Amino acid sequence: xxxxxxxxxxxxxxxxxxxxxxxxxxxxxxxxxxxxxxxxxxxxxxxxxxxxxxxxxxxxxxxxxxxxxxxxxxxxxxxxxxxxxxxxxxxxxxxxxxxxxxxxxxxxxxxxxxxxxxxxxxxxxxxxxxxxxxxxxxxxxxxxxxxxxxxxxxxxxxxxxxxxxxxxxxxxxxxxxxxxxxxxxxxxxxxxxxxxxxxxxxxxxxxxxxxxxxxxxxxxxxxxxxxxxxxxxxxxxxxxxxxxxxxxxxxxxxxxxxxxxxxxxxxxxxxxxxxxxxxxxxxxxxxxxxxxxxxxxxxxxxxxxxxxxxxxxxxxxxxxxxxxxxxxxxxxxxxxxxxxxxxxxxxxxxxxxxxxxxxxxxxxxxxxxxxxxxxxxxxx
Amino acid sequence: xxxxxxxxxxxxxxxxxxxxxxxxxxxxxxxxxxxxxxxxxxxxxxxxxxxxxxxxxxxxxxxxxxxxxxxxxxxxxxxxxxxxxxxxxxxxxxxxxxxxxxxxxxxxxxxxxxxxxxxxxxxxxxxxxxxxxxxxxxxxxxxxxxxxxxxxxxxxxxxxxxxxxxxxxxxxxxxxxxxxxxxxxxxxxxxxxxxxxxxxxxxxxxxxxxxxxxxxxxxxxxxxxxxxxxxxxxxxxxxxxxxxxxxxxxxxxxxxxxxxxxxxxxxxxxxxxxxxxxxxxxxxxxxxxxxxxxxxxxxxxxxxxxxxxxxxxxxxxxxxxxxxxxxxxxxxxxxxxxxxxxxxxxxxxxxxxxxxxxxxxxxxxxxxxxxxxxxxxxxx
Numbered sequence: 001x002x003x004x005x006x007x008x009x010x011x012x013x014x015x016x017x018x019x020x021x022x023x024x025x026x027x028x029x030x031x032x033x034x035x036x037x038x039x040x041x042x043x044x045x046x047x048x049x050x051x052x053x054x055x056x057x058x059x060x061x062x063x064x065x066x067x068x069x070x071x072x073x074x075x076x077x078x079x080x081x082x083x084x085x086x087x088x089x090x091x092x093x094x095x096x097x098x099x100x101x102x103x104x105x106x107x108x109x110x111x112x113x114x115x116x117x118x119x120x121x122x123x124x125x126x127x128x129x130x131x132x133x134x135x136x137x138x139x140x141x142x143x144x145x146x147x148x149x150x151x152x153x154x155x156x157x158x159x160x161x162x163x164x165x166x167x168x169x170x171x172x173x174x175x176x177x178x179x180x181x182x183x184x185x186x187x188x189x190x191x192x193x194x195x196x197x198x199x200x201x202x203x204x205x206x207x208x209x210x211x212x213x214x215x216x217x218x219x220x221x222x223x224x225x226x227x228x229x230x231x232x233x234x235x236x237x238x239x240x241x242x243x244x245x246x247x248x249x250x251x252x253x254x255x256x257x258x259x260x261x262x263x264x265x266x267x268x269x270x271x272x273x274x275x276x277x278x279x280x281x282x283x284x285x286x287x288x289x290x291x292x293x294x295x296x297x298x299x300x301x302x303x304x305x306x307x308x309x310x311x312x313x314x315x316x317x318x319x320x321x322x323x324x325x326x327x328x329x330x331x332x333x334x335x336x337x338x339x340x341x342x343x344x345x346x347x348x349x350x351x352x353x354x355x356x357x358x359x360x361x362x363x364x365x366x367x368x369x370x371x372x373x374x375x376x377x378x379x380x
Numbered sequence: 381x382x383x384x385x386x387x388x389x390x391x392x393x394x395x396x397x398x399x400x401x402x403x404x405x406x407x408x409x410x411x412x413x414x415x416x417x418x419x420x421x422x423x424x425x426x427x428x429x430x431x432x433x434x435x436x437x438x439x440x441x442x443x444x445x446x447x448x449x450x451x452x453x454x455x456x457x458x459x460x461x462x463x464x465x466x467x468x469x470x471x472x473x474x475x476x477x478x479x480x481x482x483x484x485x486x487x488x489x490x491x492x493x494x495x496x497x498x499x500x501x502x503x504x505x506x507x508x509x510x511x512x513x514x515x516x517x518x519x520x521x522x523x524x525x526x527x528x529x530x531x532x533x534x535x536x537x538x539x540x541x542x543x544x545x546x547x548x549x550x551x552x553x554x555x556x557x558x559x560x561x562x563x564x565x566x567x568x569x570x571x572x573x574x575x576x577x578x579x580x581x582x583x584x585x586x587x588x589x590x591x592x593x594x595x596x597x598x599x600x601x602x603x604x605x606x607x608x609x610x611x612x613x614x615x616x617x618x619x620x621x622x623x624x625x626x627x628x629x630x631x632x633x634x635x636x637x638x639x640x641x642x643x644x645x646x647x648x649x650x651x652x653x654x655x656x657x658x659x660x661x662x663x664x665x666x667x668x669x670x671x672x673x674x675x676x677x678x679x680x681x682x683x684x685x686x687x688x689x690x691x692x693x694x695x696x697x698x699x700x701x702x703x704x705x706x707x708x709x710x711x712x713x714x715x716x717x718x719x720x721x722x723x724x725x726x727x728x729x730x731x732x733x734x735x736x737x738x739x740x741x742x743x744x745x746x747x748x749x750x751x752x753x754x755x756x757x758x759x760x
Contacts, residue, residue: 004706006719007760020407027404027427030703030719030732047407049426281714281737296711303683323410326384331676334661339386339410352410357661380387 004295006030011069013056015042017340017350018075018269021277023047025285036065043341059083066092073246073292075268077105078149095193095245095292096267103242104267108147111174114262117241120234121262122253124176133159133168133175141178144168156212179261181253185221186272187235189248190287190297197239198287198297200280202231203272205251208312211348214271216309216368219279220302222361223254230260238262247288249273271310271350278336278355279306304334304357307368311337311352311377313345319379321345323352328374334358335367337375344379351377384675386410391449393436395422397720397730398455398649401657403427405665416445423721439463446472453626453672455648457485458529475573475625475672476647483622484647488527491554494642497621500614501642502633504556513539513548513555521558524548536592559641561633565601566652567615569628570667570677577619578667578677580660582611583652585631588692591728594651596689596748599659599682602741603634610640618642627668629653651690651733658716658735659686684714684737687748691717691732691757693725699759701725703732708754714738715747717755724759731757 010026012019015037023044026033035048038055045051054061056076062083066072071093072084084098096104103113114121127133133144140162146155146169157167158178168175184207188200204221205214221228235250242248242265249270251263273284282298290297313321320343329335334357345351354371358364390406392399395417403424406413415428418435425431434441436456442463446452451473452464464478476484483493494501507513513524520542526535526549537547538558548555564587568580584601585594601608615630622628622645629650631643653664662678670677693701700723709715714737725731734751738744 004703006701006703024404024407027400027721028716028718029706030701030721046429047427290710295707298710298716299713321386321410323384323386326409327675330670330678333679336408336678338408341407341410 004293008032008070008293009034009068011036011066011072012044012048012075013062013072013079014075015039015044015048015051016075017043017342019044020047020340021274021285021338022073022075022269022288025283025289028286029289031289034065034069036062041343056080063087071095071292073268073288074101077101077267081105093292097243097245100242100244100267104265106147107145107150107264108172108174110264111176113242114238119238119241119262120260122177122179124174126172127168127175128172129170130165130168133165136175137162139175139177140164143176143178144173145176146171146173179253180256182256183221183223183254184263185223185231185252185254185260186217186270187231187250187252188270188273188276188284188287189235189239189250190291191239191244191246191248192291192297193245193294196297197236198300199232199236200273200276200284200287200300201302202228203275205272208310208348211312213312213348213350214310216307216372217272217275218361218364219275219306219308227254227258227260234260234262238265246291247273247284271353274338274353275306275308275355276300277338279303279308279357304359305361305364307356307364309354309356309368309371310350311339311354311375313347313349313351314376314378315347317377317379318346319344321351322378322380324376324378325374329354329371332367332370335371345377384673388412388450388673389414389448391416391446391452392424392428392455393442393452393459394455395419395424395428395431396455397423397722399424400427400720401654401665401718402453402455402649402668405663405669408666409669411669414445414449416442421723436460443467451475451672453648453668454481457481457647461485473573473672477623477625480622480624480647484645486527487525487530487644488552488554490644491556493622494618499618499621499642500640502557502559504554506552507548507555508552509550510545510548513545516555517542519555519557520544523556523558524553525556526551526553528552534592559633560636562636563601563603563634564643565603565611565632565634565640566597566650567611567630567632568650568653568656568664568667569615569619569630570671571619571624571626571628572671572677573625573674576677577616578680579612579616580653580656580664580667580680581682582608583655585652588690588728591692593692593728593730594690596687596752597652597655598741598744599655599686599688607634607638607640614640614642618645626671627653627664651730654718654733655686655688655735656680657718659683659688659737684739685741685744687736687744689734689736689748689751690730691719691734691755693727693729693731694756694758695727697757697759698726699724701731702758702760704756704758705754709734709751712747712750715751725757
């Protein structure tokens with residue numbers, strides 16, 4: 001472990017909500033944060049110590065921005081990895097490492113990595129277009145995922161039968177056996193340069209049927225201690241095989257036979273860890289900073305059982321954001337809203353989340369429904 | 381209760397650590413924060429949405445800054461109250477109200493207010509100079525406090541006997557009977573425009589012998605339920621008599637006879653509430669914003685017993701700040717540092733604090749000592 005140096009210049013590629021919440025954590029340690037994003041009104045734009053407007057996928061922009069920084073991290077995978085490789089050669093600490101981002105940002109490579117490294121995952125084939133999908137009819141029902149360019153439920157399509165094939169992508173990707181899962185789980189792992197590793201409790205996710213985004217989750221998941229151990233061990237093994245420094249969010253399927261499979265991973269803070277800000281002693285954002293600075297990890301235990309509800313832009317509203325119903329939800333104990341500060345709302349856009357605590361699981365569920373019914377993100 | 385309006389422009393007068401922590405809370409609600417401070421490198425300067433460098437005591441500067449804002453609050457009492465009065469006349473919401481700041485910022489008026497309103501407090505006389513102090517020798521041992529201009533232990537002097545009189549102030553202030561107290565307690569009250577009131581648990585403070593600042597505190601205080609009720613009722617009554625909207629930090633003496641007396645009050649977030657960020661479900665900063673926006677108050681309960689250690693600049697060091705020992709303190713469970721982001725450290729300057737949680741009081745005390753021994757704020 002090296003001595004903490006508060007004069008390090010830390011860069012975050014991407015200025016969205018994950019970057020914003022990283023900055024909020026970084027403020028407690030008096031860290032100097034530089035942020036780069038193409039959107040001059042992104043959530044980080046007004047709160048980073050130094051904000052630069054520019055393309056995070058453009059080599060020269062990223063290189064120029066990064067060359068005077070000391071440690072660089074990301075809040076989104078779709079960045080110029082080439083620039084990060086060259087910045088690494090200059091001696092910059094790039095966490096997650098460019099080679100890790102390369103494995104993860106392309107779902108074909110990611111999936112092949114799981115297979116090559118004995119990481120339990122659903123069967124798959126690589127496909128490039130409808131014709132190739134047609135060659136794997138026996139594989140249906142399946143999930144067709146684009147190799148690159150997907151995010152927040154985009155670039156993912158379920159193909160249930162032959163008639164669905166036309167909904168598949170004309171582009172390089174995978175066709176993955178549809179898992180008839182019992183639950184979708186997730187584990188956030190933190191790993192440091194010196195190899196220390198830490199896991200947050202397993203959470204259970206429920207997806208929004210239309211938006212294909214996490215609609216809400218519970219922490220901890222209602223699973224047996226055996227499944228919990230299996231999930232955490234699989235997630236840790238995945239992080240170690242990848243060799244990541246930083247957070248690795250590991251999304252898992254729990255099959256009806258009690259098998260645990262890796263669905264996909266993200267090399268950064270993740271939606272499945274947002275409830276840690278209020279629900280756990282250490283947040284995923286704090287933990288990510290500790291990982292990339294090689295500081296000792298914080299206590300990941302739950303303070304209390306928690307739920308997290310994503311706040312998506314209400315269908316039918318597009319324009320300057322307005323939050324409706326805040327007074328009502330704040331009148332109920334231990335409900336904590338987090339609004340991301342995006343100026344413009346659109347249908348299903350991630351605009352914030354709400355963390356809810358309750359020692360009683362039934363009450364937690366009631367509060368989730370109460371929040372979903374009462375808090376709306378609309379436009380003015 | 382009015383409907384929450386996230387387009388309100390909120391101003392904070394003063395750019396120090398209290399402003400910074402208010403901004404950190406405000407970010408969760410997507411509130412637009414404007415900050416004014418004379419120091420262009422103050423903790424708020426880089427993280428406020430809009431930072432203006434200018435004197436908070438200058439009428440015209442404060443008036444010009446405030447005239448386009450909607451809600452204005454303070455993080456320090458030493459501001460141009462005249463400007464706030466005139467901004468209030470323009471229809472701006474000023475919380476705490478200018479008339480409340482006037483009562484509190486002058487310790488003579490504050491003390492007289494307690495007396496006039498039947499708020500239990502130590503006996504006192506008003507004095508303007510050494511000669512007047514000499515006329516009250518029978519009052520010694522006593523505390524001589526300047527009416528205005530004191531902060532962080534400055535402007536306060538204990539006069540134990542006649543020989544000490546020369547240490548007294550040549551200036552308008554009070555001479556207050558020295559209370560032979562059992563403990564020093566504090567209660568943070570939040571009060572909203574509609575009169576809702578809420579109290580945080582009573583905390584117990586230990587002062588630094590040389591710096592006359594809170595060195596550390598425990599929450600909750602080790603006191604009987606009767607004393608706890610007495611302290612909270614007295615603090616609530618004080619807030620109601622003053623009619624404050626926002627937070628009122630009420631510092632109290634518990635005498636050896638079990639009497640509770642108001643020592644002094646502050647109309648804003650306060651050092652005695654810093655541990656609420658990690659130790660309580662709602663922080664004092666969240667609660668202050670809820671008070672000034674007339675939102676329902678959050679749950680003030682302790683998550684776990686907590687302690688807070690102030691990080692003062694180490695004696696013998698002056699210059700660009702450096703934090704020594706962070707790795708060591710983070711290696712112990714549930715120790716959370718908050719560095720304020722002040723560029724320059726000076727002996728005894730408040731540079732940060734550390735919040736510590738432990739369900740066991742003895743371990744909490746051990747951790748307090750561990751932090752005090754291992755974490756130092758020095759210069760490069």
